[in-house]
Amino acid sequence: MKKILIIDDNEDILVMFEQLLLDQGFNVSTAINGITGIELFKRESFDLVITDINMPGIIGFDVVENIKNGFMTVPIILMSADYLPVEPDNVKKLGVNAIISKTIDDNDFCEVIRCCLEDKVYESKIF
Secondary structure, rough: OEEEEEEEEHHHHHHHHHHHHHOOOOEEEEEEHHHHHHHHHHHOOOOOEEEEEOOOOOOOHHHHHHHHHHOOOEEEEEOOOOOOOOOOHOOOOOOOOOOOOOOHHHHHHHHHHHHHOOOOOOOOOOO
16 A cells, blocks of 8 residues: 655645545644644655645655655655746656646546656646
8 A cells, every 4th residue: 555645834735635545545643833733744654745835834845855855765646726936847857756736636636656666757647
């Protein structure tokens, strides 16, 4: 069973995505902020990390940097509620596998999860 970590300061988003992934048969852990997420990541092993970009304190880009600086090769998905701050061609440059909107359709979300768990990169498609 694949283990996924979701990091977001919006509790409603955490619950929604957690339930969707549990329904798909994944083991899911959540963190309410970047600091807690990084600490949890360092204590446990995860197959995928999904992190919000805009959070108070440590933002999603900092989470990515902390994970990548630990020489971990876990796939990472960035998500945003408001806008997607990068172009599709920059996804790989950021060291992430995908960037999604929090308004993503459930089927598209599951498609992105499966793709990223195979450590593929969505370079030309942002949801």
